[in-house]
Amino acid sequence: MFEKVDILRLPIAACTMSDLLNGFESLIAAPGCATAYAANAHTLNLTYESAPFYQALRSADILYADGKSLLLAARILGKNLPQKLTTTDVWPHACELASRRGYSFFLLGGEPGLAERAKENALRAHPGLRIVGTHDGYFRGRDREVISLINEKKPDILWVGMGEPLQALWVEKYRRDIEASLVVTCGGMFKIVSGELRRLPSKWREAGFEWLYRMVQEPRTASRYLIGLPVFGTRILAQRFGFHFARPQNT
DSSP states (O other): OOOEEEETTEEEEOOOHHHHHHHHHHHHHSSSOEEEEEEOHHHHHHTTTOHHHHHHHHTOSEEEEOSHHHHHHHHHTTOOOOOOOOHHHHHHHHHHHHHHHTOEEEEEESSTTHHHHHHHHHHHHOTTOEEEEEEOSOOTTOHHHHHHHHHHHOOSEEEEESOTTHHHHHHHHHGGGOOOSEEEEOTTHHHHHTTSSOOOOHHHHHTTOHHHHHHHHOGGGHHHHHTHHHHHHHHHHHHHTTOOOOOOSOO
16 A cells, blocks of 8 residues: 555555544545554564564554654665544544545544543534544443444444553454454543644644653653653664664564
């Protein structure tokens, strides 16, 4: 579907926003349940802790660059990723596309009530949008029940916001059972769509400072940036010179 850039042995799609949305449409039109996952430095670092997560990302139909860190990594490796595609930036474009084409959404994840609040805000911003269902992400042991709720609605896009690596592992485990045309993982996006968290102005986001703003709003994420970014950079430099750090085989 897209040219791929190998970053730490993961195939990152070299695509623009327009390309990504066209990819979504192609996957929705195809049979079966497809997946689109976002990747950033933290995501790729987590693949060194979990072999199943690494395999889940490798099996995605689209793995796209959610973060300036991946664009910089591509340049260091002599490659090019044309655009940072933060999922929260993808969301309004996907809503406009869905409103125009009649696609339906189901929002899954977050604490009780969050997905519903995100739905309410989304419908105010995009009156023609069809959101056919919501459910929180706290359903451990009731997976089949939640999947039945999703399958009753058969959404064109199921948005799963549970954080990594849980969301991708959950999708991969139940992918063959889910009757949605496309699953897009979205981390903590519902907090922003609902208005619970604010974002930096776009010029600061494009400059690559969104990670710092999020760290201020959610201090518990500090380690993924203060420690994770240097670790990621070290792994990229190693790849640049022909060396790859080993990943776990079965954890």
